[in-house]
Amino acid sequence: MNPSEVAAILSELGAAPAKSRGQNFLVDDRVADRQIEYAELSPQDTVLEVGPGLGMLTGRLADKVEKVVAIETDAKLAAYLADHLPSNVELIEGDALAVEFPRFDRFVSNLPYSISSPIMFKLLEHSFDKGVVMLQKEFADRLVARPDTDDYSRLTVNVYYRAECRLLEKVPRSRFWPVPKVDSAIVELVPRAPPFHVIDEKLFFRLTEALFQNRRKKIGTVLRMRSIITAEQKVRLPYMDLRVEALSPEQIGELANSIVELRMG
Incomplete structure (x- = not known):
C-alpha cells in the first residue's frame, strides 16, 4: 500500500490522519513483512493488534494465525476494516486503553505515538509469549536504555522488570504517510519472570x-x-x-x- 492508495482510501472514507492521535500509516510492504517474520507466528496463535489503521499488518497476520483481535478507536477506519478483513479477525471498535484485552499469544502492532507509553504499561500486565511493536525511535531508545543516560527512565525499569526488550531495526520516517517528524523502530518484547526479587x-x-x-x-x-x-x-x-x-x-x-x-x- 503506497501513500497515494492510503490517501485515496481516506478521502473515500471522508477521513484524514489525526495528528492528535499520532496517526501515521505504514506504507512500506517490506517493513510489514519483516514485522510478521519477527513475530515468529504459529498457526494456532491468537494475535492482539492495537491501532490497525487500514489493515496493513492485520491482513498479513490473519493469513498466518488462527485469530486476530484488532482494536481500533477511529470509527471510520473501523468501518473500513469491517468490510475488508477476513472472518478470523475480531474487530473491536473502542479505546485500547479502556477496552479489556482478551487472551492472546502475541502482540503485533504499529502503535500510535500518542498512546505508546500507557499501552506498554497495560500490555505488561498481561501474560503473552512475544510482542513485536513499532514505536517512535526516541520511545524505543528509552525501553532499552542503560543507567546514567538521558534515555534511562521509569519506563526502562518497569519494562526490564517484566520483559526482555530488544531493538530489532530502525524504520525511517519516509516509510510512513503522512511523513512524521521522527523515525520509528521495531522492538521485540519477551515477557519473563522478574530478574530480581522485590518484597513489595x-x-x-x-x-x-x-x-x-x-x-x-x-x-x-x-x-x-x-x-x-x-x-x-x-x-x-x-x-x-x-x-x-x-x-x-x-x-x-x-x-x-x-x-x-x-x-x-
Missing part, C-alpha cells in the same frame, strides 16, 4: 515513579519529600546521596526491599 511490587513501582519524577534530586531528598521514609530511616538506607539515574533496576529493587525491611522493624 506496589512499593517498588511507586518508588520508581517518584524517583524518576524527580530525577535531578538526590534519592534521599525525594524519599523525604514524598514522605516515603522518615529522617531517621534515611540514615539507614543505601544510595541516599545518589540520583536515580545512577542506579540499575536491581539497585532500585534493593532500595525498595530495604525500605520494606525498615518498616517491618
Whole structure:
C-alpha cells in the first residue's frame, strides 16, 4: 500500500490522519513483512493488534494465525476494516486503553505515538509469549536504555522488570504517510519472570515513579519529600546521596526491599 492508495482510501472514507492521535500509516510492504517474520507466528496463535489503521499488518497476520483481535478507536477506519478483513479477525471498535484485552499469544502492532507509553504499561500486565511493536525511535531508545543516560527512565525499569526488550531495526520516517517528524523502530518484547526479587511490587513501582519524577534530586531528598521514609530511616538506607539515574533496576529493587525491611522493624 503506497501513500497515494492510503490517501485515496481516506478521502473515500471522508477521513484524514489525526495528528492528535499520532496517526501515521505504514506504507512500506517490506517493513510489514519483516514485522510478521519477527513475530515468529504459529498457526494456532491468537494475535492482539492495537491501532490497525487500514489493515496493513492485520491482513498479513490473519493469513498466518488462527485469530486476530484488532482494536481500533477511529470509527471510520473501523468501518473500513469491517468490510475488508477476513472472518478470523475480531474487530473491536473502542479505546485500547479502556477496552479489556482478551487472551492472546502475541502482540503485533504499529502503535500510535500518542498512546505508546500507557499501552506498554497495560500490555505488561498481561501474560503473552512475544510482542513485536513499532514505536517512535526516541520511545524505543528509552525501553532499552542503560543507567546514567538521558534515555534511562521509569519506563526502562518497569519494562526490564517484566520483559526482555530488544531493538530489532530502525524504520525511517519516509516509510510512513503522512511523513512524521521522527523515525520509528521495531522492538521485540519477551515477557519473563522478574530478574530480581522485590518484597513489595506496589512499593517498588511507586518508588520508581517518584524517583524518576524527580530525577535531578538526590534519592534521599525525594524519599523525604514524598514522605516515603522518615529522617531517621534515611540514615539507614543505601544510595541516599545518589540520583536515580545512577542506579540499575536491581539497585532500585534493593532500595525498595530495604525500605520494606525498615518498616517491618
